[in-house]
Amino acid sequence: MAEVDQQPLVHPEPDQPLNLHPGALRYAMVALTSFIFALMLIALQLIGLYAAVQGRRQKDIRVNWCSPAFRDFAVAVTTGNCDKFNVIESSSNGIGCISLPGDQQRDWLLGTIIALSVALACQIFDTVLMLLTNSDTRWRAVKAQRPWLTMFGGVIMLVVLMVFGVFNAKDLPKGVTETVWIYRIEPSRAMGRVCRGILNPPGLRGVNIGYMDGLFESWRKVYYGH
Secondary structure, rough: OOOOOOOOOOOOOOOOOOOOOOHHHHHHHHHHHHHHHHHHHHHHHHHHHHHHHHHHHHOOEEEEEEEHOOOOOOOEEEEEOEEEEEEOOOOOOOOEEEEOOOOEEEEEHHHHHHHHHHHHHHHHHHHHHHHHOOOOEOOOOOOOOOOHHHHHHHHHHHHHHHHHHHHHHHOOOOOOOOOOEEEOOOOOOOOEEEEEEEEEOOOOHHHHHHHHHHOHHHHOOHHHHH
């Protein structure tokens, strides 16, 4: 008689619930937040690039250079090169301004265009690199799945800005001499008077004040308080 192998009857088990990684929700929130911030950063870079291109296309770029010496009824300033500038009222208390050609600002706009274009290219390259690699991919024992160009490029750009900022803070703007003559007309006097003034470079403090004034000028009363 032929023997028949007895196979145990297996009953199908009910579907097991899907067990997620304990930190899956946290990782998802971090990824979503990073994606939103990345979109915001790219949008700001594109807006800045567009504004820099449009600004550089302007024919006559002017910039206000301000000093406490240009106050107290000052109406005009003459430099040692015999260039005369009318004094402009400033929104800030305690200073007056003169309008100068924005030659340096044109160079800064060109640098902004180059820097933002390179930054966008680096970000695209880093994105492709991270999509094509995984956490185990290494190059010379270093993990490749990192935004290397963006990180090092940002550090280099910060150093360049600091160096140029220090050099610019140590010098007077082009066209302005250390010794100037300031014309003042006081309401209580029948005739005006001329004063000799000695101008000093703005230093980092002056550069930061000018930067903040330009950045928050549109805030008006909220920023200036009057």
